[in-house]
Amino acid sequence: MKGNSQQKVVFITGTPGVGKSTVSSLLQKKLSAYLISINELAREKGLFQGEEPDKGYKIVDLPALCKELTSKISNKEGMILVDGHLSHYCPRTDLVIVLRLDPDFLEQRLKKRGYSPLKIHENLEAEALGVCLIESYELHPDKVQEIDSTKLSLEEVTDEIIKIINKEIYYPPGKVDYLHWMVKK
Ligand SMILES: Nc1ncnc2c1ncn2[C@@H]1O[C@H](COP(=O)(O)OP(=O)(O)O)[C@@H](O)[C@H]1O
Ligand SMILES: [Mg+2]
Structure with missing residues (x-):
């Protein structure tokens, strides 16, 4: 789907806790952008398919969420920021920023959030393996850049x-490497 030439859509993705929402709201202010939280959009519209039986969290209906996001974006002009670790599953974007954080630092943040040890481990492993980066790259190969925020x-x-x-700098995907975390554990 072709976007409106007056708009620029930027997805801010990454493992939970890397700083997406805080950075997105700072960016919104600095760029006078329109900010969409994809998690809030899912909640607002009730776009869930059921619950994950063992872990108790709701499973997002991704096709419905992406459809909702695309339609919300379609009539907007200017800079549109989409915050959330599900954003990169959706098709309509000009740039995908993957925020990265060393798993040892991420661990402290997720502990503060009160996540269970299992949930923390799953997220740290996902960050060490670069799951969000790889998924983003598979879906948007020419639009992905990653920042090591550690x-x-x-x-x-x-x-x-x-x-x-502003195209003053370019961070190609694949430079950040936290595999040491996998070896250490
Ligand atoms: N670069 C950073 N330096 C210090 N603290 C940060 C940084 N990025 C995020 N944080 C803190 O980490 C916590 C999680 O950030 P948040 O934006 O909620 O992450 P996400 O939306 O990716 O889950 C917040 O308390 C935030 O202030
Ligand atoms: Mg967030």
């Missing part, structure tokens, strides 16, 4: 993304 402040991450959007 040593960056929130302001710095936000500024790096603005530089990417």
Whole structure:
């Protein structure tokens, strides 16, 4: 589907806890962008297919969510930011930013969130293996860039993304490597 030439859609994806929502709201202010939280959109519209039996969380109806997102975006102009680890499953985008964070740092953040040990482990493993990056690359090979936020402040991450959007800098996918975490565990 072709987008409106006056609009630029940027997906901010990555493992839970890497900083997507905080950075997206900073970006929204700095760029006067329209911000969509894809998790909120799923909740608002009740786009769930049932519950995961063992873990108790709701399973998102992805085709319905992407359809909803695409239609919400279709009549908007200007900069549109989409925050969420499900955003990259959807088709309509100009740029996919994958935020990365060293799993040892991510562990502290997810503990603070009160996630169960199993949920923490699953997310750390996903981050170490680069699951969001690989999925994003498979679906949007020419639109993906990744930022290692481990040593960056929130302001710095936000500024790096603005530089990417302005094409002042380019972070090709595949440079970030946290596989050491898999070996250590
Ligand atoms: N670069 C960073 N430096 C320090 N703290 C950060 C950074 N990025 C995110 N955080 C903190 O990590 C927590 C999780 O961030 P959040 O934006 O909710 O992540 P996500 O939306 O990816 O799940 C928040 O408390 C946020 O302030
Ligand atoms: Mg979030």
